[in-house]
Amino acid sequence: MADSESPLLKALPPETDYITYLTIIEYNLTQENLPILHKVLQDEKLTTNIGWDLVHLLVPFLPESEQCLQDIARLGNPREVILKVTESLRLIEYELPDDDETVNRIANALGDASDSRARAESTTYPTKTAATTEGEKQPGSSQMVEIPPPLPLAVNQFVALLSMLATLHPRIKTKYPSRFLSTTLQAILASLSNTVSHREEMVLAVIKMTKSFTGVQRPMLPSRKSSGMVRLSTRASARSAPDPEASTTGEVAPEESAMQRKLLQSFVTHVIEEYMLILTSESEDIPGMAWCSRIMEKCQPERTIPGAPTMADRFQSDEKLHGRVDVIGQLATLAQDLKLDDEVLLQTISAVEKTKVGSGQEEDDPPNSADDIPLSRVGSLFLLAARQVSGVLYEPSSKVSSSGVHVSDFDVFPDHQEVLKHCLSTPAQGTGTLGTEPEALIDATLALGLICLEHDAIGEPKTDEQFTEYLQVIALLSSNCPSPNLRGHAHYLTSTVLRSQPDDKVRLAFIRDTLEHCPFENLKVSAVGWIKGETIEANPPAPIAGHTGHAETGTTTSVFATPLALDSLAPYLFPSLEADLLRAPVADAWQTLQLNLSFYLTALNFLFLLLSARHLHRGLEIADMWRDNDVAGSFLQPLRDAEKRFSKGIDEGGELAEERTNGVVAELLLLNETMDRVTKAVRYLNGL
Known part of the structure; x- marks a missing residue:
């Protein structure tokens, strides 16, 4: 049909009134006559x-x-x-929706593409290829350019x-x-x-x-x-018509301009929150922007596995991951253009959330002033982290972030602790969900802490309780978080901040509290590692000239160089196991062993160190600790008897036969071999 015969042209006002013409458009609008409507x-x-x-x-x-x-x-x-x-x-x-109507609509949209090949070409990637300009000029050329998928x-x-x-x-x-x-x-x-x-x-x-x-x-x-x-x-560059209802010449009051800017600032923080919180690792352990891993790779390359692809390499080569970098970079730049500075972001993160009163519809009402417009707390955290991470990854020679704020202005105490308190489900809030937050949120939070460590920005906790509370939160993250990647970074942060505490008695108290009260086996394993490190550093094999570790503070001997530390920890390092592993029903005892095996093995390895390192025996009174805590009778022997009990139980016809796997057999063998090493090392206590 010729354009002149189109109902969209023939019925143009004044031939019909506007309402009638709208009805005609509605009943005659097709993809083919969109160019006609464009002219109209x-x-x-x-x-x-x-x-x-x-x-x-x-x-x-x-x-x-x-x-x-x-x-x-x-x-x-x-x-x-x-x-x-x-x-x-x-x-x-x-x-x-997955219904017949939708299927029919999709089928109609495909037009004449009735055969399978045509349908495939219209719905798969790449959909088509087109000849390049040079190819059109040169008949027979095979040069093609990929058309992006619809x-x-x-x-x-x-x-x-x-x-x-x-x-x-x-x-x-x-x-x-x-x-x-x-x-x-x-x-x-x-x-x-x-x-x-x-x-x-x-x-x-x-x-x-x-x-x-x-x-x-x-x-x-x-x-x-x-x-x-x-x-x-x-967008078309053609002229736009003026506002037919204009009530001003375009001059806007300063208060109105401030509200518009605050609206856009708030909008950007909410957009970055929406984008970041939906990022998932899927089958790979890539939490959010993987800021923690990329910081560690940049600042401590010696900790990376030689020959293994780094997280930085993956973000550079993987289109999907690189797309994340593009988006966050653009959002961070936009926030900078909107004059959203770090001080405001920190204030937003640390502000006490106001309780909303009234119906849920009130939040849709236009604001009365710029102060009525809240930024997103989580979005502000992501934006602050993006800026600070950028200062580490892309400006290695400067301690100034891309926003112009000195990194030294952000310390572990109190700044990072405030971030933890307000952005994660800390124990103080009583939710019991710490570590289950979106991975991107945990990654961003930990990244800020790692940056503090790299710039030696620990700060000063006001009280020992404040120091302990911070460590408890980070330590729980290292235990609860589903991502092994994030657990590792949380453990590094916990260990480093713990070692930064100059008061050895505060460090000992935290280690004891973890061993005594923590229900998580992997965190107790970390606590054994902490006491092992403290013991080795405070008790070198021979006096070292100029040694300035934690062994001495001024003229005071470190508590870890005295018997006091191990005496206070021994009941939790080498607990009595007879009731849990021998007297309990075999199924319950087996479950206890499975839950605590890593801790038992770590404690045994530490015990082997204490027994075989003869220079420790006199200063730490290892023989007295061994005897006074009945380590052999209450810890070592029950473990040995339990190993025999379970080895028999997993045999064919045994009570635990269904539990038998190659992994279980290997675990019991490892436990047995470790106990043998400890038993042989006992002779060193007798000077043999």
């Missing part, structure tokens, strides 16, 4: 009257309908169109609607533009929170839109691989 919408008067009612009709036709939507954004009534755009944002369905319809809708908002908001001339901005930003966040994929493309669209609001001209960094978003976010 160049009529400013027409678009002003009907544009806002076309938004919901055109959104399902994206990406082909983007040109028409941009016409509406340029020429429609901006106040009315914004209402429709924000409504459409909230109604985007990111997960299509984005899902929901993502197309999100990006295109944000592109409209970037055109609409600058057009509104009102005394209080923050009211429109507040509603818009809330709708974007609500929509973004429902997404399950393609978040990088969507967040980059958010960043581009926000820059259009602020007038920032900084170019966006190109991503490694082109995506469908590039085409969608290309």
Whole structure:
């Protein structure tokens, strides 16, 4: 049908009224006549009257309908169109229902692609390849360029609607533009929170839109691989119509400007929170941005495994991981452009959360002042961590972060402790969920602590209780966190901060408290490692000239160089095991052994050190400790008898036969061999 015969042209007002014309568009709108509608919408008067009612009709036709939507954004009534755009944002369905209607709609969208090959070409990546410009000039050339895969319809809708908002908001001339901005930003966040994929493309669209609001001209960094978003976010450069309801010439009061900036600052912190908290390791142990691992690789390369791929290498070579770096870098830069400084972020992180009173609808009301607009606490943490990590990874010669704030202004005590208190589920809050928070949140929190260590920014705890509370939180993270990666970094942070305490009695008290009260076997294993390290350092094999370890503080001998430390810890290092492993029913005893085997083996190895290192015997009175705590009778012999009991139980026909595996057999063999080594070392106590 010729364009002149199109109902969209024949029924143009004044042939019909606007309401009738809208009805005709609704019943005749197809993908094929979108170019005709685009021509029609160049009529400013027409678009002003009907544009806002076309938004919901055109959104399902994206990406082909983007040109028409941009016409509406340029020429429609901006106040009315914004209402429709924000409504459409909230109604985007990111997960299509699995029903016949959806299947039929997808099938119709594929058009004539009825055979399997055509359908495959329209739905798989790469969808098609196209000849390059040089190839078109040279017939027969085989040069091709890869066309990016099409984005899902929901993502197309999100990006295109944000592109409209970037055109609409600058057009509104009102005394209080923050009211429109507040509603818009809330709708974007609500929509973004429902997404399950393609978040990088969507967040980059958010960043581009926000820059259009602020007038920032900084170019966006190109991503490694082109995506469908590039085409969608290309806005028409044609003239935009003035606001037909303008109530001001464009001059905005300082208070209103402050509110708009605070709204955008708050928006950025909430966007980074939404993005970061959904990042998962999936099958690999890559928590969030893996900031902790990348910091350690940069600052302590000797701790990396030679020949193994580093986390930095993976973030550089893996497209998906590199996309995370791109997004966070762009968000951090945007926050800097919005004058969001580290001091404000720290205040937000450490602020006491206000209790909301009233109905849940109050949070949707436009703010009355900039002070009424809260930043996201978690988003502020992510942003602060991104800036400080950037100062370590990319500015190694300077102790100044990219935000211009000295790293030395952030210490373990009290700054990092405040971060832990307000951003994680600490024991003081009574939730009992410490370590189960999103991995990206734990990674960011620990990364700030590691940066403090690298810059020797420990600070001074006000009390011993404050010091102990900090260690308890980090130590619990090293035990509870599901990620081995994060557990290792938490353990390093705990051990290093513990060793920074100059008072050896405070260190001893924490080690004893951990051994006595901690229910987690792996944390008790760490405690054995701490006392082992303290013992070795405080008791060198021979006097070392200039030795300045913890053995002496001034003229005072370290408590770890006296019998007091081991005497106080022995009941917990070498506990009585007869009741738990021999008297208990075999199934219960077996479970006890499985839960504590690592601790038993670590304690046995430490005991072997105490027995075989003869220079320790006199100063630490090892013989008295061995005798007074009945280590042989209450700890070593029950373990030996239990090993025999369980070895017999896992044999065919035994009570534990179902538990028998190669791993179990190896564990019992290791336990037996370790006990033999300890038994043979006992002779050193007798001078043999």
